[in-house]
Structure formats: structure tokens, C-alpha cells
Amino acid sequence: MPLDYASLDALRTRHPAWRLLRSDHAPLIASFLQRVFVEPNLRVMPEAELAEALEDELFALRQQLGKDAFPKPAPEYLNDWAAPDKGWLRKFYRPGTDEAQFDLTPATEKAIAWLVTLSDRPFVGTESRLLTLFALLEQISAGTDADPARRLAELQKKRADLDAEIARVAAGDLPLLDDTAVKDRFQQFLQLARELLADFREVEHNFRQLDRRVREKIALWEGAKGALLDEILGERDAIGDSDQGRSFRAFWDFLMSSRRQEQLSEHLERALQLPAVAALKPDARTRRVHYDWLEAGEHTQRTVAALSQQLRRFLDDQAWLENRRIMDLLHGVESKALALRALEPAGTVMELAGMGADIELPMERPLCTPSFKPLLADLEVLAGADDIDTQALFDQVVVDRARLAAGIRLALRSRAQITLRELLAREPLQHGLAELVAYLQLGHGKGELTEGFSALVDESLQEPVQWQAADADGAAVTREAKLPRVIYLR
Numbered sequence: 001m002p003l004d005y006a007s008l009d010a011l012r013t014r015h016p017a018w019r020l021l022r023s024d025h026a027p028l029i030a031s032f033l034q035r036v037f038v039e040p041n042l043r044v045m046p047e048a049e050l051a052e053a054l055e056d057e058l059f060a061l062r063q064q065l066g067k068d069a070f071p072k073p074a075p076e077y078l079n080d081w082a083a084p085d086k087g088w089l090r091k092f093y094r095p096g097t098d099e100a101q102f103d104l105t106p107a108t109e110k111a112i113a114w115l116v117t118l119s120d121r122p123f124v125g126t127e128s129r130l131l132t133l134f135a136l137l138e139q140i141s142a143g144t145d146a147d148p149a150r151r152l153a154e155l156q157k158k159r160a161d162l163d164a165e166i167a168r169v170a171a172g173d174l175p176l177l178d179d180t181a182v183k184d185r186f187q188q189f190l191q192l193a194r195e196l197l198a199d200f201r202e203v204e205h206n207f208r209q210l211d212r213r214v215r216e217k218i219a220l221w222e223g224a225k226g227a228l229l230d231e232i233l234g235e236r237d238a239i240g241d242s243d244q245g246r247s248f249r250a251f252w253d254f255l256m257s258s259r260r261q262e263q264l265s266e267h268l269e270r271a272l273q274l275p276a277v278a279a280l281k282p283d284a285r286t287r288r289v290h291y292d293w294l295e296a297g298e299h300t301q302r303t304v305a306a307l308s309q310q311l312r313r314f315l316d317d318q319a320w321l322e323n324r325r326i327m328d329l330l331h332g333v334e335s336k337a338l339a340l341r342a343l344e345p346a347g348t349v350m351e352l353a354g355m356g357a358d359i360e361l362p363m364e365r366p367l368c369t370p371s372f373k374p375l376l377a378d379l380e381v382l383a384g385a386d387d388i389d390t391q392a393l394f395d396q397v398v399v400d401r402a403r404l405a406a407g408i409r410l411a412l413r414s415r416a417q418i419t420l421r422e423l424l425a426r427e428p429l430q431h432g433l434a435e436l437v438a439y440l441q442l443g444h445g446k447g448e449l450t451e452g453f454s455a456l457v458d459e460s461l462q463e464p465v466q467w468q469a470a471d472a473d474g475a476a477v478t479r480e481a482k483l484p485r486v487i488y489l490r
Contacts, residue, residue, distance in 0.1 A: 420463075
């Protein structure tokens with residue numbers, strides 16, 4: 001977004017975070033909501049508990065600043081902060097309850113996070129952030145490089161570095177991080193962990209806005225169900241397929257792994273036991289920050305589930321209304337028929353075409369006509385005296401395509417692909433050209449014989465294929481055929 005005068009002026013007047021910072025009660029709002037929602041990572045709080053906590057806060061402030069400091073009661077302040085023109089709290093009612101619930105809005109959490117950055121930090125680390133930036137750029141560069149040679153060179157370099165580090169550790173040379181580096185990295189971890197919790201609230205807010213738009217469209221829709229469902233599911237897919245949606249889905253899949261959770265718990269417990277980290281006096285909730293991520297992600301998943309439930313309720317209501325309309329029409333037809341039962345209609349009610357029976361007598365059917373029987377000449381069969389060589393009947397060439405397919409699958413067990421020329425080098429042709437044609441048919445056909453492999457043809461490269469055969473005199477000769485390169489793939 002460009003930071004020109006018009007944009008900043010619009011943010012100053014419209015954005016809830018900026019309005020909170022301009023409010024006369026900004027210190028009270030920010031400090032109270034930080035203590036109640038952000039620090040314990042609470043997502044939802046009932047109105048009675050929140051009003052009681054705010055009343056205690058107001059009582060303590062009146063003792064310090066005077067009785068007229070905050071004259072209104074706590075529920076009025078909460079409702080004022082949740083008003084549409086403020087937007088600092090979200091007030092809603094859970095299904096089945098009549099007690100109001102409150103939650104922070106993403107704008108309020110952004111304002112509180114910005115206020116936290118204004119305080120002086122005893123230690124400002126830069127090394128960990130530089131290493132993080134370098135690692136991110138390295139992942140981008142490696143993940144978008146389409147040159148296999150460069151990718152292999154980079155992987156081999158990393159393997160060489162790992163081998164060298166393994167050798168140093170085996171020799172007793174253990175490079176350890178000093179206290180400054182540990183503090184730097186742990187502070188970077190805490191900052192990213194807090195930012196991640198804030199991002200969850202914003203993702204949940206986006207799905208909640210979608211749910212609100214769906215409810216509004218359902219309430220005002222007058223067309224067909226299919227058109228509404230196409231529009232709603234299109235918006236749902238647009239959010240799910242967006243960069244934010246895909247990133248959240250990848251994060252959730254990563255975090256739902258039990259192995260990843262155990263690794264996070266183990267690494268976090270080991271880090272908190274370090275003297276340098278203990279000197280920073282981290283919050284007690286840091287030990288279970290990954291469970292806070294799970295809880296926040298679960299709230300987001302429940303919002304998506306509420307959207308699906310709303311669609312299900314809409315379909316059920318529409319089906320009930322349509323069935324009721326059909327039953328009303330049937331009852332109307334029945335009632336009108338009963339009302340007209342005693343009234344004979346005047347005049348011509350219906351005209352029918354002339355009716356008549358089609359009569360077919362048995363004797364009118366045609367008689368049976370016998371079929372024509374051919375006459376065979378009565379000839380005497382004479383035995384022949386010619387000397388015919390029947391060996392040709394036993395010299396037929398039969399190519400076993402099942403054997404050829406099994407040979408291809410056997411060759412592909414140890415490698416991902418193999419060319420036809422390499423395959424014939426391992427198993428030469430036994431039946432010459434007929435067997436070669438069978439190989440080509442296996443590469444381009446479909447069925448049980450070709451299950452487990454496929455074939456590609458590289459027209460740009462010609463390969464010679466040779467086999468041994470016999471000429472008309474029975475002498476051994478070498479045949480050769482040139483054809484494009486055929487590659488069998490697993």
C-alpha cells in the first residue's frame with residue numbers, strides 16, 4: 001500500500017487500530033486487553049468474567065486517579081469498545097447460549113503488538129534475523145532453480161559441509177553457541193511465536209467474514225440453489241486456494257504431526273534449561289507455546305466448520321420448503337376436485353377421436369412357407385497322391401508378449417527408466433523383426449500386459465537395433481533396423 005497522504009488519512013479515520021491509538025482511553029484499552037487476552041492467549045471470554053475483570057481494573061485506576069476518572073460501569077465500556085464504529089472487540093453469541101462472548105479483533109492485536117515494539121529492549125539481536133533472512137533466500141533460490149547441475153552441486157556442497165562437521169564432532173571439536181547467540185536466537189523465536197498467534201486471529205477473521213457474507217446472501221437469495229452454492233463455494237475455494245489459505249493448511253498439517261509436536265516439546269524444554277535463556281526470564285506460557293498454536297488453529301478450523309454447517313442448514317431448509325410447496329399443491333388439487341364433485345360440467349367437456357377395434361381373424365394370417373433347401377451334388381471324394389511337406393505347419397513363429405512384458409518390469413525394478421536398445425542388449429531378440437514389433441506394441445498399448453510401465457518415443461534421436469537371423473540358405477546373418485529412441489518408464 002502506498003503511504004501517500006490520502007491513504008494515510010483514510011487509515012487514520014477508518015482503521016480500528018489507528019482509532020484505538022487516537023482514543024483518550026488508549027492506555028486503559030491496550031493494557032487491559034493485553035493482560036486479559038494476549039498474555040494468556042485467550043480466544044473467547046464470557047461477558048460476565050470480562051466485565052468483572054474490567055471492573056477490578058477500573059476500581060484500581062479510580063483509587064489512583066480519582067473517582068471521576070472512569071465514570072461509566074464496565075459493561076458500558078465493553079459494549080462501546082465492541083461498537084461498529086470502534087471495532088476493538090468482537091461481541092457475539094454462541095449457539096444455544098444467551099450470554100454474550102467477547103474476543104479481540106485483528107486490528108486491536110496489531111495495535112497492541114506495535115505498542116510493545118515501542119518499549120526499550122535490554123538486548124537487540126541482529127545475527128539471528130540475518131541468518132533467518134539468508135536461510136529464506138537460500139530456500140527460495142534452491143526451490144526455484146531448474147538446472148539439475150546447479151542443484152546437484154549445491155547438494156553435494158551441503159553434504160561435504162555435513163561430512164566435515166561430522167568429522168569435527170567425532171574428533172571432539174564441538175562448536176557451541178555463546179550466551180549472546182543463544183539470547184539472540186531465543187528472542188527471535190519468542191517474537192515469531194507471538195506474531196504467529198496474531199496471524200491466526202487474522203486468518204480466523206477472514207473466514208468469519210466469509211461466513212457473514214454467506215449468511216447475508218442466504219437471507220436475501222431468491223434464485224436457484226445451484227447458483228448460490230456455486231457462488232459460495234467459489235468464494236470458499238478462493239480463500240482456501242489463496243496464498244494465505246495454502247500457507248495455513250501447510251502449517252496445520254505440519255503441526256498436527258505427533259512427531260513434530262514431540263520434537264518441538266523436546267527442543268523447547270532443552271532451550272529453556274539453558275542458563276542464558278533462564279536469565280531472560282521468559283514467560284511461563286513459553287513452555288507450551290506450540291499448544292497455544294494448536295488451540296488457535298482449532299478456533300480457525302471451527303470457523304470453517306461453521307461455514308459448512310450453514311450451507312448444510314440452507315440445503316435442508318430449502319428442501320423442506322420445496323417439499324412443503326409440493327404438498328400444498330397436491331392438497332389444493334384434492335380440495336378443488338372434492339368441491340367440484342357434485343357439479344356436472346355444462347357443454348362439451350372433452351372430445352375424443354373415433355374409436356374402433358382392430359380385428360384379425362386366424363385364417364387371415366399367412367400360411368407357413370417352407371425354406372429353400374440347397375441340393376448337394378453327389379460326388380465321390382478321391383484321395384490325393386501329392387507329396388506335401390507338413391513341416392511348415394510346425395515352423396510358425398509365436399512371440400510370447402507376456403514374457404516380454406515381464407522382462408520390461410524386471411528391468412525397471414532396479415531403475416526408473418530403460419531404453420529399448422539397452423533392454424535388447426540384456427535380452428537379445430529371439431524371433432527377429434516380429435519380436436521387435438511386439439516390443440513396440442507393448443510400449444503403446446493398454447491392458448494387463450502393460451500394467452506397471454509406460455513408454456515414450458524420442459523422435460529427435462535415431463538408434464540402430466541389431467539381431468541375428470538366417471537367410472534362405474540357412475546361413476547366419478545380422479539384421480539391423482533404425483528407429484527412434486524408445487524409453488520405458490516405471
